[in-house]
Amino acid sequence: MPKYTLTINQKKFNVQTDAGTPLLWVLRDNLGLTGTKYGCGEGICGCCTIHVDGKAERSCTLNVEDIGESPITTIEGLAENPDHPIFKKWIDLEVSQCGYCQPGQIMTLAAMLEQNASRKEIDDAMDSVLCRCGTYHRIKKAVDELAEEKL
Amino acid sequence: MENLNKTTRRQFIKVAGLSGSGLFLASFVPLQNIFANPGEDPKIFAPSVYLKIDSNGIVTIIFHRSELGQGVKTALPMLVAEELEVDWDKIVIEQSDADAKYGNQTTGGSTSIRVNWEPLRVAGATARVMLITAAASKWNISPENCYAENGFVINKLNNQKFSYGALVEDASKLPVPKNVKLKDPKDFKLIGKRIHRVDTPDKIYGKAKFGIDIVIPGVYYAAVSRCSTFGGSVKSFDATKAKSLPGVIDVVRISNGVAVIADSTWHAFNGRDALEVIWDLGPNANVNTEDIRNELIRQSKTEGFEFEGRGNVNKDIEKGEKAIEATYEVPFITHAPLEPMNCIAKVENGNAELWVGSQTPQDARSSVARVLGMNEANVTVHITLMGGGFGRRLVNDFAVEAAEISKVSGKPIKLTWTREEDMKFSFYRPPSMHVLKGSVTENGTPLKFSHHVIAPSIIQMRFYRELPPKDYDIKEGTVDLQYNIPNMSIRGTTIETHVPISWLRSVYHTQNPFAVESFIDEMAYAANKDPYEFRRDMLPDDSRLKNVLNVAAEKSGWGKALPKSKGMGIAISECYESYSAQVAEVTVENNKIKVDRFVVVIDCGIVVNPDLVESQMQGAIAFGLSAALKGEITIKNGGVEQSNFDDYQILTYNEMPVVDVHYIQNNYKVGGVGEVGIAACAPALCNAIFAATGKRVRRLPVRLSAT
Ligand code: FES
Ligand code: FES
Numbered sequence A: 001m002p003k004y005t006l007t008i009n010q011k012k013f014n015v016q017t018d019a020g021t022p023l024l025w026v027l028r029d030n031l032g033l034t035g036t037k038y039g040c041g042e043g044i045c046g047c048c049t050i051h052v053d054g055k056a057e058r059s060c061t062l063n064v065e066d067i068g069e070s071p072i073t074t075i076e077g078l079a080e081n082p083d084h085p086i087f088k089k090w091i092d093l094e095v096s097q098c099g100y101c102q103p104g105q106i107m108t109l110a111a112m113l114e115q116n117a118s119r120k121e122i123d124d125a126m127d128s129v130l131c132r133c134g135t136y137h138r139i140k141k142a143v144d145e146l147a148e149e150k151l
Numbered sequence B: 001m002e003n004l005n006k007t008t009r010r011q012f013i014k015v016a017g018l019s020g021s022g023l024f025l026a027s028f029v030p031l032q033n034i035f036a037n038p039g040e041d042p043k044i045f046a047p048s049v050y051l052k053i054d055s056n057g058i059v060t061i062i063f064h065r066s067e068l069g070q071g072v073k074t075a076l077p078m079l080v081a082e083e084l085e086v087d088w089d090k091i092v093i094e095q096s097d098a099d100a101k102y103g104n105q106t107t108g109g110s111t112s113i114r115v116n117w118e119p120l121r122v123a124g125a126t127a128r129v130m131l132i133t134a135a136a137s138k139w140n141i142s143p144e145n146c147y148a149e150n151g152f153v154i155n156k157l158n159n160q161k162f163s164y165g166a167l168v169e170d171a172s173k174l175p176v177p178k179n180v181k182l183k184d185p186k187d188f189k190l191i192g193k194r195i196h197r198v199d200t201p202d203k204i205y206g207k208a209k210f211g212i213d214i215v216i217p218g219v220y221y222a223a224v225s226r227c228s229t230f231g232g233s234v235k236s237f238d239a240t241k242a243k244s245l246p247g248v249i250d251v252v253r254i255s256n257g258v259a260v261i262a263d264s265t266w267h268a269f270n271g272r273d274a275l276e277v278i279w280d281l282g283p284n285a286n287v288n289t290e291d292i293r294n295e296l297i298r299q300s301k302t303e304g305f306e307f308e309g310r311g312n313v314n315k316d317i318e319k320g321e322k323a324i325e326a327t328y329e330v331p332f333i334t335h336a337p338l339e340p341m342n343c344i345a346k347v348e349n350g351n352a353e354l355w356v357g358s359q360t361p362q363d364a365r366s367s368v369a370r371v372l373g374m375n376e377a378n379v380t381v382h383i384t385l386m387g388g389g390f391g392r393r394l395v396n397d398f399a400v401e402a403a404e405i406s407k408v409s410g411k412p413i414k415l416t417w418t419r420e421e422d423m424k425f426s427f428y429r430p431p432s433m434h435v436l437k438g439s440v441t442e443n444g445t446p447l448k449f450s451h452h453v454i455a456p457s458i459i460q461m462r463f464y465r466e467l468p469p470k471d472y473d474i475k476e477g478t479v480d481l482q483y484n485i486p487n488m489s490i491r492g493t494t495i496e497t498h499v500p501i502s503w504l505r506s507v508y509h510t511q512n513p514f515a516v517e518s519f520i521d522e523m524a525y526a527a528n529k530d531p532y533e534f535r536r537d538m539l540p541d542d543s544r545l546k547n548v549l550n551v552a553a554e555k556s557g558w559g560k561a562l563p564k565s566k567g568m569g570i571a572i573s574e575c576y577e578s579y580s581a582q583v584a585e586v587t588v589e590n591n592k593i594k595v596d597r598f599v600v601v602i603d604c605g606i607v608v609n610p611d612l613v614e615s616q617m618q619g620a621i622a623f624g625l626s627a628a629l630k631g632e633i634t635i636k637n638g639g640v641e642q643s644n645f646d647d648y649q650i651l652t653y654n655e656m657p658v659v660d661v662h663y664i665q666n667n668y669k670v671g672g673v674g675e676v677g678i679a680a681c682a683p684a685l686c687n688a689i690f691a692a693t694g695k696r697v698r699r700l701p702v703r704l705s706a707t
Helices: A023-030 A085-092 A102-114 A119-127 A136-150 B009-019 B072-084 B112-139 B164-172 B200-204 B265-274 B289-300 B361-372 B397-409 B419-424 B458-462 B512-526 B531-536 B544-556 B610-629 B681-693
Strands: A003-008 A011-016 A049-052 A055-058 A071-073 B031-035 B044-048 B051-054 B059-063 B092-095 B146-149 B152-155 B161-163 B220-226 B233-238 B248-254 B257-262 B276-280 B305-310 B322-330 B342-348 B351-356 B379-383 B413-416 B432-440 B446-455 B487-494 B566-575 B578-589 B592-603 B658-663
Touching: A003 A023, A023 B265, A049 A102, A055 A102, A085 A102, A085 A136, A085 B200, A102 A119, A102 A136, A102 B200, A119 A136, A136 B610, B044 B112, B044 B164, B051 B112, B051 B164, B059 B072, B072 B092, B072 B112, B112 B146, B112 B152, B112 B164, B152 B164, B161 B164, B220 B265, B220 B397, B220 B419, B233 B248, B233 B257, B248 B265, B248 B397, B257 B265, B257 B397, B265 B413, B289 B322, B289 B432, B289 B446, B322 B512, B342 B397, B351 B361, B351 B397, B361 B379, B361 B397, B397 B413, B432 B512, B446 B512, B512 B531, B512 B566, B512 B681, B531 B544, B531 B566, B544 B566, B544 B578, B544 B592, B544 B658, B566 B681, B578 B681, B592 B610, B592 B681, B610 B658, B610 B681
Parallel strands: A003 A071, B059 B092, B220 B413, B351 B379, B446 B487, B592 B658
Antiparallel strands: A003 A011, A049 A055, A049 A071, B031 B044, B044 B051, B051 B059, B146 B152, B152 B161, B220 B257, B233 B276, B248 B257, B305 B487, B322 B432, B342 B351, B342 B413, B432 B446, B566 B578, B578 B592
């Protein structure tokens, strides 16, 4: 099986797995980075969202061999700074219910805020991350307040 | 494997509590003074199974239910801590295993708080009283001269204090008192407060371990191939191709199908997809949605069993009486929690150990013991954190599968389902049809109301074929209506279906209130009355439903002028000892529905944690709208057609309305919170659509057309 060197959360990891393995399963099974969740495996739900080169991507739709040198950030990497405004807002507003979708929600929003996206772009991005518990109402409130604070 | 048709009275009684019909297992408080380790340090004082305090002063509260997002891992320990008088920020909360010593551990039927409201407070109060007694005798004063606060017992006479830890040894030697006095609600310090959830930080940092995130040393990964037609079975299979794939280690037969064991989840999925299985499709291979629907239609022409009746709905039409009739229906839907089913099982040396996200961990334990032919005492079930449940995890099919695979292969196994499996092999909310007839007098007062509900019965299909009609679970949400209508008849007929069915968040309240509250709206229009006032005038003055209805009308600005494409709809419901009224506000343009706002008024008695109540109501609106606007499972060739979130869609962020939640403050007994928010959602929505368009939605999911 081929070997790959991945840069994740600013650390280098060597993994051995066959080409075609979705990055999601490399993160979860090979590297134990289970903050990145499996929800649909088809790019629909968004709960596997990570950052590749700073952009939000769905790790279930990326193959390990296509990553190359691109730096990856997972929710664990973002959480190295628990004072990140998104985390603080999420706790303050108690956004989470079961919490399973929340890493994907947060990673999606973090990339958008980082890129200074417009409100419409943020809403469109968030619209594609599913939450079965229905925390959208509070996510919206968090987005409202974070967007406001950024201005 | 589990035989769905097996009838055991015991099982029936065990699950019947979930139907909300009030048949709950009596709650009990297993009190005993366990001085667990007299010789060792730290010493532990455990006067009940729900808490322990060690001599270092660490207070551990045992959480014995399942956390699926509803927040009970926070709310239940609040009950213990309230009476125990400890510093909330310092307690440790420990998830229990499945064990009969905790009483009923089923997290379903909105029972967590209702059932544990008293036992957990008694557990906390008993420990507090014992600690006070221990301190008083150390000081040689009367316990009356002591009080407990923040983990200390304080001497009122001189303000000296002992920490709980310092009292552990003495308290452990005391007899456990009976009938301790609970706190007066006015003295509550935690109950009623917006206490933050204890598990949020770990969840959002990606640190929390859900069932699907757990691994144990030496574990192998498994995936199962099942027959896509319910009732089918394996005729033969060829594993050659699967076994040639990288990482595939073994292929084994289990009751539910064929399992592939591999060195990773991905390899297990690939191996499973490469299996060549010849299925015996069984007797249901030709059954389609239309066949099930036709049976509902056929039975809708019958009379049905009368659950409740008064007056005479068949009386001749009187002068000026205006009679209407309508048929409502809903399809199969599914829970689709975002975390797919999974389970770790390690079966070796006559013991089984499982890690499973189950809402019925005790049933997981007994089911695994039964299927593996073991004694329950040899089965350990660890309860994991769950990424949603909504009733799906009341059935432990996936835990039994994992245990079987582990037993047959002799390896510790982590079974993970794909989303496609979750959609295709769930236990679905049954479909139903509702025939409603009603009439109003010449001057618009209600005269007759009859409702015939036709649906498969969950209890009948799963446990008890001979279920007496008076006990049909399908009546939930049809009977005990508070509306004062002189002639009423509520009837039901069950049908059989080969599609596995089960409880989904609010159970038959997902469908009966839709039919009833929509039809009451139709009657209001027939009477030329305002839908809010029509309901109000039919409810008794002291009714909690009437109160929530009035508050909802007021908070929503009911009756205000709206632009042409907008409408407001109102509905009420009573569900698991709680009461809710909802007002929906929608905009409909070119048959496109935008839900602008929901006002949700909830009376659930004493509110333990207002923030959790609010989030459950907001979530319930999203869940209810998903079902009303989108949810539909269809059957083709005896199996489910949908396979992922593209063809079984749920509400999205941009579609989420504003939800204003108002809760009523009172001192009534605690009611259920996790499900009540669903019941009035669909009818409020559809009544609003009618107000906006004049189109009456009588079949879910909502599909508006130009005609
Ligand atoms: S798991 Fe990747 S988008 Fe759903
Ligand atoms: S919080 Fe449960 S799926 Fe979003």
